Amino acid sequence: MSSSVNIILTQCSRTFSGGHTALQPLDLHINAGETLVLLGPSGCGKTTTLRIISGLESPDQGGRVQFGGQDVTTLPIEKRDVGMVFQNYALFPNMSVADNIAYGLKIRRLSRSEIEQRLAEVMRMVDLEGFGERRIEALSGGQKQRVALARAIAVRPKVLLFDEPLAALDAKLRDRLRLEIGQLLRKLGTTAVYVTHDQDEAMALGDRIAVMQAGRIAQLGTPQEIYHQPANTFVADFIGAVNRLVVTGKGADGQLTVPGGELTAPHLQEALSVYCRPEDIEVVALADAQVKGRVLQSIFLGQSQQLMVDTGGATPIQVKASSRQHWPTGAAIGLTLPPQALFHPELSHSKLATTSAKEQANG
Amino acid sequence: MNPRIRFILQLSFTLLVCLFMIIPVAMSVMAGLTENYFVGLKSGLTLRWVNEVWQLYSDTIWLSIKLALACLVIATLIGVPAAYGLLRSRRRWANAIEELLLLPVAVPGLATALALLLAYGSYREFRGSWLFILIGHVLFTLPFMVRAVLSVMQTARLPLLEEAAASLGANFRQRFFAVVVPNCLSGILAGALMVFTLSIGEFNITWMLHTPLTKTLPVGLADSYASMRLEVGSAYTLIFLVMIVPLLVAIQWAGRLSSPRR
Numbered sequence: 001m002s003s004s005v006n007i008i009l010t011q012c013s014r015t016f017s018g019g020h021t022a023l024q025p026l027d028l029h030i031n032a033g034e035t036l037v038l039l040g041p042s043g044c045g046k047t048t049t050l051r052i053i054s055g056l057e058s059p060d061q062g063g064r065v066q067f068g069g070q071d072v073t074t075l076p077i078e079k080r081d082v083g084m085v086f087q088n089y090a091l092f093p094n095m096s097v098a099d100n101i102a103y104g105l106k107i108r109r110l111s112r113s114e115i116e117q118r119l120a121e122v123m124r125m126v127d128l129e130g131f132g133e134r135r136i137e138a139l140s141g142g143q144k145q146r147v148a149l150a151r152a153i154a155v156r157p158k159v160l161l162f163d164e165p166l167a168a169l170d171a172k173l174r175d176r177l178r179l180e181i182g183q184l185l186r187k188l189g190t191t192a193v194y195v196t197h198d199q200d201e202a203m204a205l206g207d208r209i210a211v212m213q214a215g216r217i218a219q220l221g222t223p224q225e226i227y228h229q230p231a232n233t234f235v236a237d238f239i240g241a242v243n244r245l246v247v248t249g250k251g252a253d254g255q256l257t258v259p260g261g262e263l264t265a266p267h268l269q270e271a272l273s274v275y276c277r278p279e280d281i282e283v284v285a286l287a288d289a290q291v292k293g294r295v296l297q298s299i300f301l302g303q304s305q306q307l308m309v310d311t312g313g314a315t316p317i318q319v320k321a322s323s324r325q326h327w328p329t330g331a332a333i334g335l336t337l338p339p340q341a342l343f344h345p346e347l348s349h350s351k352l353a354t355t356s357a358k359e360q361a362n363g
Numbered sequence: 364m365n366p367r368i369r370f371i372l373q374l375s376f377t378l379l380v381c382l383f384m385i386i387p388v389a390m391s392v393m394a395g396l397t398e399n400y401f402v403g404l405k406s407g408l409t410l411r412w413v414n415e416v417w418q419l420y421s422d423t424i425w426l427s428i429k430l431a432l433a434c435l436v437i438a439t440l441i442g443v444p445a446a447y448g449l450l451r452s453r454r455r456w457a458n459a460i461e462e463l464l465l466l467p468v469a470v471p472g473l474a475t476a477l478a479l480l481l482a483y484g485s486y487r488e489f490r491g492s493w494l495f496i497l498i499g500h501v502l503f504t505l506p507f508m509v510r511a512v513l514s515v516m517q518t519a520r521l522p523l524l525e526e527a528a529a530s531l532g533a534n535f536r537q538r539f540f541a542v543v544v545p546n547c548l549s550g551i552l553a554g555a556l557m558v559f560t561l562s563i564g565e566f567n568i569t570w571m572l573h574t575p576l577t578k579t580l581p582v583g584l585a586d587s588y589a590s591m592r593l594e595v596g597s598a599y600t601l602i603f604l605v606m607i608v609p610l611l612v613a614i615q616w617a618g619r620l621s622s623p624r625r
Contacts, residue, residue: 056526078529088520090527094545103541104531148527155531 004033004191005068005158007053012063014048022048024215025063032068035185035192037206041238042197044212047163050195054161055080067158080159083152083190087164089144091136097147098123098132104155122150125184142173149181153188160185160192166201178204199239203227211235230345236275243276243317260311261291264339271344278306278320280341289334293317295327309333392604395597412598416587420599423583424606426493430579431562434500438558441501442508443551447543449509450516461513464506472567475502479572493577499568504561508554515550516543553617560610564603580606 007030014023023045030036038046051057053065055077065073072080083104091100098119105115123129126146136144145165152160165181166174182205185192196202202209203223210220211234219231230236233244249257254266256274268274286292293311305323308316319335327333395413398406449457467475479499484490521543528538544551566581573582580603588596 054530056529076529077526078532078534081532082530084527084530086523086527088523090520090523092524092527092542092546093519094542094548103528103533107532107537151527151531161530 004189006030006032007159007191007193008064008066009049009053009059010064010066012049012052012059012065014045014052014057014063015060022215023052023059026217028210028217028220030191030193031207032191033189034207035194035205037194037196037202037209038212039196039199039202039206039209039238040212040218043214045215046195046197046210046212048215049212050161050163050193053159053193054082054084081155081157082159082161083155083157084161085145085148085152085163085165087167089141089148089168091144091147091151093136095136096132097128097134097136097139100136100147101150101154104151108155118154122154125153125187126150126180141169142177145169145177149184153184153190157190160188160190162192162194162196164196165194166198167196174198174201181205211238213238229343232345233275236345241278241318243278243281244273244315245276245317246273246313247271258291258311259313260293260317261289261335263290263337263342265342266339268342268344268347271347274342274344276337276341276343278318279304280338281317281319282336282338283307283319283321283325284334284336286332286334288336290337291317291335293333293335295329295331295333297329298327307333309335311335388604391597391600393597394594395599395601397594400593400597412592412594413601416595416599416602419595420578420580420583420587423578423580424602426577427563427580430493430497430500431559433497434504434562435555435559437497437501438505438508439551439555442505442554442558443512443544443547445505446509446512446516446547446550447539449513450521464509467502467506472499472503472565473571475499476568476571479568491574491576496569496572496577496579499572500562500565503565503568504558507557507561508551511554511557512547512550515547515553519546521546549617553614556610556614556617560607560614563607563610 007028009026009028011025011027012023013021013025015021026045026049028036028049038049040046048057052059052063055065055072055075059065059073063073064071067080077084092103095103101122102115102119105118110118119132120129123132126149128143128146128150131139131143131147136147139147145168148165162181166177169177178201185205194201194205206223208220208222209226211218211226213234219226219235221229221231226235227239230239230242236242245258245263247256247258250269251257251262254264254269256263256265256268256271258274263274265271265274291311293309293316296308296310296316298308299306300323303323304320305327307319307321307327309319310316317335321327393404394400396408396410397404398409398411449461476499479495479502483495483498489495524542524546525538528542533541564581565579566585569579570582570585573579578586584596584599584603587599
């Protein structure tokens, strides 16, 4: 639609009056038209970052916020030309659906016909046609968030900001709205910043994801990079489940000894432990297995089952297996961990995983 | 216990309490409408006394209405921003002030009035005008307005709504009138009715502050009880009731309007 702007944060930190530092000095470059997801547990600084971008909060002395080259650090939110969607909808209960959506347009003193036209356009976009005269109280949670979405995009903002917009909705609805928001963002091409603690949401919506931890960005990258090349153990743990296998010895030609067997990992010779995602582990016949163990527990999940396998290590290995085969507790099981699925976050040259992630990203 | 017997007992107790409270009012009203109270109803019903009260005291009624309206306007203009300020202030003293707001209600009106007389009594022009009484009424009623508005504001999630309005480009003035005021309208309405009713019926402060030329309805009422026939005082009461009862009903209605939402 309109030409989108980039967002640059320079040395933005935020210390609250009590002395608590919510955000360490942060440099962040958000490309024009991209959707950046700020992902992390509560208290990691993601919401503070969003509020600094929006203008609802100011960075500490020295921090700078720029939209498309323009310094907006001292501008309050009402002068920044943003659209914002809040977790608790924040719809005006004293106005109808149409009045809520048109509020920003009226503030901008658009002509009546222009308002009518845009109103119809965005209500069609969010699938709310015919709801214009409804009262806010008469809407369901999903409808309310659609109104909030329509209200934010109606003003055609430079930047769209989302503060955990789906957190208050139930799972089914969340998935559907996530899909719709994704389509909408792609169609609009507006630069967007999306805060969430839900990794599925982050993966589905983000062109890039910034995983935050304790007021810092732990890793910034595409969803593929974040998932397959986590920068540290925190990211690896936070994004999906991960197994950690302690290396107890080294064999010839790239073999690593772990509890229950031996792995082939020429790229991880210095590692004291190796990591592997549950879905990358293959269940094989005992004769062909790299690692052998016994099933401690199997949890049926419908499309798959989660097996906890005791291989003699301190913690059992988690395996995501096909749900067709039944594994009684105590059954012997053979596992294979392909070399490209093994990684160690802190060893930067775990290159095997890198290449496969790149291929996936490009393909 | 047999539910039927229990019901009858409950009903009769309720009726007894009602009678206890209503009979004096009813007798007073009757007294204002009878020709001669000491002879009783057989002397006949008349509007003579009501008419006489109107002749003698209509200026007190008009003054009371004028005072109450002015008091309402001032209490709203001060009270709504004050409540908003208290809501937005995160400082510790905001809570203390909220508690202090009860002070003018708890301090005897006579003491408030005496303080006003000590402070401003020497300004003769001001002392003799109805504005002097207005100050007392605003002091007394303002806490009720602030409390009524504040309690609605606290449940209306105003900070969040304001952030939303700001994100859409609304400046402070636009936010205040399009979001803040409409969303605490029920509180303002309840507070306004309360202020108006309290001002109309206020006696303690007013009695201390009034001059012979600035008598309000309740002061006139006391005056008539002290110096006129009982029938005149009673007729006066009747007029007062006719004014105040609809207001009390309206307060109930406004209270219901504000509570079950959200």
